[in-house]
Amino acid sequence: MKMTGKAFAKKLFGAKYERLPRTLFMDVIVFWGLYIAGFQVQIASFIRVLMISTFTAGVMWQALSSKDNAVELTAMLMLPYRRREFVFSYVGVLGAYTVLTKTGLLFAVLIAVSAWKPVDLVAMLLCMIHAVLMAAAVYSVRKYWYVGGLWTAVIVSAILCMTIPDTGVLSLDSIIFGNEILVDLLLLVNGLFAVLILWRADGYDFYQKESRKSHGKAYHVVRQGKRATLWRYFFRYLSCHKNYLLNTAVMWCVALVLPCFFREMTGLSVIPVGFAILCFNTPICILLSCDPDLEQAVRFLPGQKRRFCIPYCLFIFLCNIAADVIFLCSWRIQNGSVTVQMTAGAVFFALQSAVLSVLLEWFYPIRDWKIESDLWHHPRKYAVPVVMLLLAGAVLACPVLLYALLVLLVVEIAVLLFILNLQKRSLVLTLK
């Protein structure tokens, strides 16, 4: 058990567990930064429970279904092992990874910005452990996905119901103070039930099925002609990664409902903030980071700065502008007319975000990630949206700035295209 745990832990935390102190140090810095800033918000206990539970369970699920982990797991399952020891050490290490490297940051933020009692800390820790155990238990029985789904729905409903007072009406007091002890008890009992399921689980229950490959016969024939367009490649990529597709769909839903929230603030002309928020479709902006083989190929093939980066930039732009168009249509229906300035803003934020994302991906791809979950929560991934939010803030303060930014963007693109063209021309001359 010790060796199994150690093998997984070294993969996730580094050979000398060097990632642990680094992450904890970051958490402490975030906590002190927010605490000293004195920024305080009132967060209902059930919101905290749901926030921590959902986040932890989501990250744990990502870790369990990670392709990189699958390789490690395959090698471990090939060796003889003791069923229970294997399952608990595997779940334990993945749980520790989830809680310490991912939920830890959320925990630091929550205790820095909201008032809490020592009992709340215990409740939050209980939430994390419960979420880890529940995610692992549901994952181990995922072939009966409907049971797992029902179980999750029942638990979430029970937590929500416990915060509703006897009158059956959701009151502010009940939301804030809730019935914490009952919720904690529910989490404890359900956690024990999850342990029972894991007790009966086998290592192979966590093993992912082989990807669909042709063994002797072509499996999935694509008859699309003999032309190569990267657009087709990107759309296939998007459609094959359901979480990326879901993220894009979620952004479009956000685009649909954002005008409702902005209705009250029309005087402030908050539209640019909406465009900046819609640039948060970050998974499509890390194509090279999450596919090292593709990165190797585009670096070793000639002319990829032009052949790869331009279509990639246009693809991100298309995804962003699609969300912006939905946003503007929704705005038009709910709040009135769409001006030329709004359209210009949509184009600027969608294109500037795409250009910056591609530049960042080309020059500073994310490397040395252990499993995909590290990649999806990497701070670098959010650099461009944060820049966009800052620009939106600047435009909010001074609307004329938008036109200056548009001119700058045109100059930026012209310079980039000029550099690419220059390289192409020098190559043609060399070949001649």
Next chain:
Amino acid sequence: MWHGKKKRTAREAGKMGDALLTIQNLSAWYNNEKRILLDFSFALDEHEVAGLIGLNGAGKTTFLKVLSGLLPTFRSEGIFFCGAPVDFRKQDFKRCRYTVFAEDNSFSYFTFWEYLAYVCAAYGKEVPNVSELIQGFHFEEYTDTLLRELSTGNRKKAFLITAFALKPRLLLLDEPVNGLDFQSTEYLYRQISGYKEHGTVLFSSHILESITLTSDRVFVLENGRIRQTFERGQINAEDIREALHDENDR
């Protein structure tokens, strides 16, 4: 015994006049603690097939990665392609070489035809007729299948067909035999041997047969240095095996 036979040292090789690629005193590393390639000189002639053999960790893949422009952490006193100084990352050199890596999952959402068309466009070439290569590698069934859905061997075939169709002046193959079935391996040997008509092949392999059947020259790499070079006529499995055993004992 290889000791008694005429061997050309790496230094001598570096001075060859009709060389396609000449590298002087190459060192490469991934981190400062350990150098993978240690100060060796190397030359490849036009229209030759050169085999690279060595034990695991000798530096074969690292060397091919340096030549492919994928490893920036290297140093050399001079790199010449057709007599002119060259940068492995410059477009003009890139267009003259193509590499098939030992493991490659790139462009996995392309089919073979799409990948071939994409690569040909990148090299500024028309898509050639590859029906013979497809037949030779028994790849007819898989040309319209996404690369991600192909088995390791079939994916390797897709990259090999692209490489031979592209006909670059310098073809780099990292363990090309791995994952191929018997018939395809035989066909690959014929392709490598016949490539001299178009250009030069440098390939690494652990399969002695692949080296002895195809190579004009064999470089034995040991601890980041070229220890020995066997010329055509000297190349036989026994001598190379002995050289490798000797390397292992050292």
